[in-house]
Amino acid sequence: MSKYMMHILVCGGTGCLSSQSGEIVEGLKKAIEDIGMQNQVQVVKTGCFGFCEKGPIVKILPDNTFYVQVKPEDVEEIVSEHIVKGRKVERLLYENPESKTPISDSKHMNFYKKQMRVALRNCGFINPENIEEYIARDGYGALAKVLTLSQMEVIEEVKKSGLRGRGGGGFPTGLKWEFAYKNVADQKYVVCNADEGDPGAFMDRSILEGDPHSIVEAMAICGYAIGATKGLVYIRAEYPLAVKRLECAIAAAREYGLLGEHILGTAFSFDIEIRFGAGAFVCGEETALIHSMEGKRGEPTTKPPFPAASGYWAKPTNVNNVETFANIPVIFLKGAEWFSKIGTEKSKGTKVFALAGKINNVGLIEVPMGTTLREVIYDIGGGIKGGKQFKAVQTGGPSGGCLTEKDLDTPIDFDNLLAKGSMMGSGGMIVMDEDDCMPAVAKFYLEFTAEESCGKCTPCRVGTKRLLEILEKIVSGRGTPKDLDTLKELSEVIKDTALCGLGQTASNPVLSTLKVFEEEYIAHVRDHKCPAKQCSALLQYRITEKCVGCTACSRVCPVGAISGTVKKQHTIDISKCIKCGACESKCRFNAIVKE
Amino acid sequence: MPKMMSLEELQALREKVKASIDLREKGDQAEKMVIVRVAMATCGIAAGAREIMSYFLDEAQHRNLTNIMVTQSGCMGYCYAEPTVEVTKPGEEPIVYGYVTKERAQEIIEKYILGGELVEGIIPVSHQSLDE
Ligand SMILES: Cc1cc2nc3c(=O)[nH]c(=O)nc-3n(C[C@H](O)[C@H](O)[C@H](O)COP(=O)(O)O)c2cc1C
Ligand code: SF4
Numbered sequence: 272m273s274k275y276m277m278h279i280l281v282c283g284g285t286g287c288l289s290s291q292s293g294e295i296v297e298g299l300k301k302a303i304e305d306i307g308m309q310n311q312v313q314v315v316k317t318g319c320f321g322f323c324e325k326g327p328i329v330k331i332l333p334d335n336t337f338y339v340q341v342k343p344e345d346v347e348e349i350v351s352e353h354i355v356k357g358r359k360v361e362r363l364l365y366e367n368p369e370s371k372t373p374i375s376d377s378k379h380m381n382f383y384k385k386q387m388r389v390a391l392r393n394c395g396f397i398n399p400e401n402i403e404e405y406i407a408r409d410g411y412g413a414l415a416k417v418l419t420l421s422q423m424e425v426i427e428e429v430k431k432s433g434l435r436g437r438g439g440g441g442f443p444t445g446l447k448w449e450f451a452y453k454n455v456a457d458q459k460y461v462v463c464n465a466d467e468g469d470p471g472a473f474m475d476r477s478i479l480e481g482d483p484h485s486i487v488e489a490m491a492i493c494g495y496a497i498g499a500t501k502g503l504v505y506i507r508a509e510y511p512l513a514v515k516r517l518e519c520a521i522a523a524a525r526e527y528g529l530l531g532e533h534i535l536g537t538a539f540s541f542d543i544e545i546r547f548g549a550g551a552f553v554c555g556e557e558t559a560l561i562h563s564m565e566g567k568r569g570e571p572t573t574k575p576p577f578p579a580a581s582g583y584w585a586k587p588t589n590v591n592n593v594e595t596f597a598n599i600p601v602i603f604l605k606g607a608e609w610f611s612k613i614g615t616e617k618s619k620g621t622k623v624f625a626l627a628g629k630i631n632n633v634g635l636i637e638v639p640m641g642t643t644l645r646e647v648i649y650d651i652g653g654g655i656k657g658g659k660q661f662k663a664v665q666t667g668g669p670s671g672g673c674l675t676e677k678d679l680d681t682p683i684d685f686d687n688l689l690a691k692g693s694m695m696g697s698g699g700m701i702v703m704d705e706d707d708c709m710p711a712v713a714k715f716y717l718e719f720t721a722e723e724s725c726g727k728c729t730p731c732r733v734g735t736k737r738l739l740e741i742l743e744k745i746v747s748g749r750g751t752p753k754d755l756d757t758l759k760e761l762s763e764v765i766k767d768t769a770l771c772g773l774g775q776t777a778s779n780p781v782l783s784t785l786k787v788f789e790e791e792y793i794a795h796v797r798d799h800k801c802p803a804k805q806c807s808a809l810l811q812y813r814i815t816e817k818c819v820g821c822t823a824c825s826r827v828c829p830v831g832a833i834s835g836t837v838k839k840q841h842t843i844d845i846s847k848c849i850k851c852g853a854c855e856s857k858c859r860f861n862a863i864v865k866e
Numbered sequence: 867m868p869k870m871m872s873l874e875e876l877q878a879l880r881e882k883v884k885a886s887i888d889l890r891e892k893g894d895q896a897e898k899m900v901i902v903r904v905a906m907a908t909c910g911i912a913a914g915a916r917e918i919m920s921y922f923l924d925e926a927q928h929r930n931l932t933n934i935m936v937t938q939s940g941c942m943g944y945c946y947a948e949p950t951v952e953v954t955k956p957g958e959e960p961i962v963y964g965y966v967t968k969e970r971a972q973e974i975i976e977k978y979i980l981g982g983e984l985v986e987g988i989i990p991v992s993h994q995s996l997d998e
Contacts, residue, residue, distance in 0.1 A: 275889060332893035335896060357910075357939050378896070407886055412876070528871060535871065
């Protein structure tokens with residue numbers, strides 16, 4: 272048996288790997304061998320720690336030392352100081368942003384204090400490529416337990432837990448399983464939806480990278496409950512690391528007798544295959560996903576029939592999201608009752624969010640349902656970058672809406688977010704500050720949905736394009752007040768008539784920003800001004816009295832729009848100015864303003 | 867690895883591999899652990915701190931003491947009394963023992979950690995740690 276005194280965990284998530292965490296692992300292993308301590312110190316490459324802002328992360332246990340932004344050249348010092356002499360390398364410790372003192376124990380970091388890790392329980396804790404570490408964490412214990420229960424008992428337990436789908440819709444998972452169970456057929460399927468197409472979202476990817484076995488185990492549990500022997504994971508091909516870890520997990524599970532014929536000697540057989548998606552957002556919609564797996568065009572069809580009745584090859588199919596599945600083993604290990612005590616009345620458990628945008632701690636977090644936006648943004652997220660003013664947070668990605676200052680104390684759950692005009696979505700959370708222009712934000716999302724619309728139905732194909740054109744008109748200063756009415760009307764029509772969720776929700780970012788930031792839209796269309804000073808077409812450069820007449824600006828202007836005599840205030844000829852901003856960056860006296 | 871053919875086999879494998887991540891589990895619940903911190907600076911190592919640390923690890927394992935977490939620290943400043951070991955029971959003040967030999971280590975485990983009685987060799991703590 273190993274007698275390790277110390278474990279060094281290195282983040283092997285996509286973010287950290289691309290900043291050389293692979294080299295760090297190799298370097299550590301070599302340095303530890305060089306001093307002959309390979310039997311005392313174990314180096315483990317894990318999944319994502321969530322603190323992507325400051326990656327690569329190296330964590331040393333058992334003392335919980337948390338090193339951030341580690342570079343391959345730091346390895347030697349970590350080994351010679353910390354490992355050999357027991358002295359922490361202060362300069363690599365995470366610094367408390369307020370007091371500027373280094374924090375040596377990760378338990379004292381605000382980022383982790385308010386988090387509760389259920390779906391991410393093993394991410395950053397185990398080596399995802401080692402099935403035995405998963406088993407040591409009670410892995411496959413839930414499956415073993417389930418195999419002693421009846422199918423309906425399993426479904427009842429999931430129902431009792433109150434778990435709702437994390438893929439966006441929030442549909443009760445137990446109920447969905449029951450539908451698939453009750454539909455009799457010679458063959459049924461379990462599908463894991465790992466398409467994850469929201470811009471800025473990487474929750475599912477991180478779970479698959481950090482804890483692939485939890486998905487394998489959960490799919491087998493689902494298969495047992497509904498009576499399916501085949502599982503399929505639909506994953507986008509742009510997630511090579513997640514694919515590799517999942518393949519590795521499936522192979523190991525087969526080898527250990529946890530997938531395949533007669534699992535653990537019982538009558539239950541189940542196996543999993545991986546299917547690759549080409550990265551179209553609409554293929555995350557379950558009917559489109561199923562068509563894509565059948566080799567057809569990835570286009571949605573109307574529901575009903577729901578997949579639970581007629582899915583993959585017209586057989587009963589249960590589709591769940593990655594994070595939904597990740598919760599399943601815990602529900603059986605700790606009990607539905609334990610799970611249902613976490614969260615709010617109608618939203619149980621935790622939710623994983625990918626924090627992005629103008630926030631200090633960009634990263635992956637998991638909090639109990641009912642945590643407020645303020646706690647997420649300020650306590651965990653560390654507040655707004657550069658001390659700027661918070662303006663809004665977009666939840667639900669391109670299907671969601673924005674929430675503002677007045678919503679900050681709302682407990683986050685499915686129903687509260689809907690009531691506030693946004694939605695939970697899959698867990699992307701993009702924070703915006705005073706410099707973000709809301710019509711431009713709406714335009715960003717519409718560019719995405721117009722591009723991703725599959726074109727099957729007219730309201731979405733043509734409608735999103737028209738919405739986008741109007742938004743482009745507004746941000747380029749050609750908008751009129753009437754455009755705002757058209758935006759609203761068209762949005763409502765698309766919402767009511769589009770075939771699938773993509774079209775039905777595509778106008779949400781427009782409606783939501785229009786409702787909350789109407790003033791800002793009006794400023795664009797009536798006064799032709801952009802209050803956030805972002806829409807370059809609506810801005811004009813002006814030279815103020817701070818100008819000392821150094822002539823630097825007039826020399827750098829590519830179109831000769833600036834005139835003036837030496838040592839006198841210069842002026843810009845607005846009719847010639849192309850708004851390139853060259854003068855502004857050249858001026859050493861901050862005399863040029865954009866208004 | 868041959869296929870597991872029963873729930874019992876899975877159970878048995880879990881028992882076997884549990885120790886492999888034991889250290890991480892303990893770190894995760896450090897506040898509930900008896901923490902044995904061995905000073906491992908040059909002075910400590912020269913005086914045999916590494917052997918003492920292994921001894922604590924071995925003993926904890928042999929006696930199946932799952933609530934003991936053995937870790938290391940830098941020089942604690944009692945170089946005259948190396949090897950030094952600081953023992954912190956959950957919710958109690960740390961106690962530092964000096965001149966720790968294997969015999970004294972055994973005494974620390976049996977009398978102090980398990981029995982709750984103080985043993986000889988305590989160094990009066992001359993500082994307060996600045997941890998939060
Ligand atoms: C346009 C569109 C994209 C979607 N993308 C995803 C996705 O990437 N991942 C996902 O799990 N669900 C996605 N969904 C939701 C799925 O249709 C489906 O509801 C979900 O996979 C069900 O799993 P759950 O009950 O576990 O949430 C999308 C829906 C729509 C309309
Ligand atoms: S709403 Fe859009 S994405 Fe959905 S079917 Fe219609 S065109 Fe395709």
